[in-house]
Amino acid sequence: MTNIDESLYIAISLDIDPDANSAVKGRHDALSPPIEHGEILIAACKKGLQKIFGLLEKYDIDATLFYEARTAQMLVSGGMDLPKLSERHEIACHSLKHEDFLGKVSGLPMDEKSIEKTISEAKDILEKIFERDTKGFRAPYTRINRSVVKVLERLGFQYDSSETVTLGNGWAGNPYPLEAFDSGLLELALPSFLDAKGKKMSSYLWAIFEDRRISSEYIDVVLQARDVANGGLFIFSIHPWHLYVDCLGNQFSNTQVGKNLESLESILSQLKHMGGIQITRQDRYLENWVK
DSSP states (O other), X not given: OOOTTTSEEEXXXXXXXXXXXXXXXXXXXXXXXXXXXXXXXXXXHHHHHHHHHHHHHHTTOOOEEXXXXXXXXXXXXXXOOHHHHTTTSEEEEOOXXXXXXXXXXXXXXXXXXXXXXXXXXXXXXXXXXXXXXXXXXXXXXXXXXXXXXXXXXXXXXXXXXXXXXXXXXXOOSOOEEOGGGTOOOEEOOEEXXXXXXXXXXXXXXXXXXXXXXXXXXXXXXXXXHHHHOTTOEEEEEEOGGGGTBOTTOOBOOHHHHHHHHHHHHHHHHHHHHOTTEEEOOHHHHHHHHHO
16 A cells, blocks of 8 residues: 555455354343354354455455454364464454444443453453454444443554445545544444445445345445545455355355355455455555554
């Protein structure tokens, strides 16, 4: 990255958390379905993560990895050399156990002291595993409030990446301070945008894996963004488990898995070879933007 005004910057981010996890009424942490079993499953996450690591290496792409600390511990215990596999990528935090901080589903909003204890423990676990500082945070369910933001400031995070903002609606993908929460913490927001029919889309790729979107729709949006957001950051987001199971935890057929992998590879390949864009990690983009 030499001149922040010349290109549209693209970041590939992964939310690495348990398979098809969801918030549960009456408890702060998330569970995999069926939730009545009270279990955490990571088999699909592990397979999906291994495939994505391979694709990122194939196309020489550095990504930002938002690890849920519990999942990182389980993957390491299951034999994955995460420090080695993640060596070229940014390590960021996605909470301890995918907590429902605001209590939207659990019905149990967490107070600031509990939030700080949770995020601090998650940060400590990740920094012990990877022996690197964690600068970025993405909240579970992409939900933050004043307490979460204040905790992130106190713990030394440099940015949050939880909010979603409409691209081109007075925003060109640039970082901004979280003034709505009386904070100077910078936000690297996820973009939303309209498809060719005027229907709202997000930059999470789950809709491709569940046959609700096709990869070319996302490439078309990048081409549009390239014209209106030079110097801005366009963040794509992926849950590794979603290559193998749907949001309810149902296994995809081998045919669907193959299709999902092909769609993801198609996007990465086209982005890598597209003119007028640069692919970067979120921390590196922010470092250059601040300069």
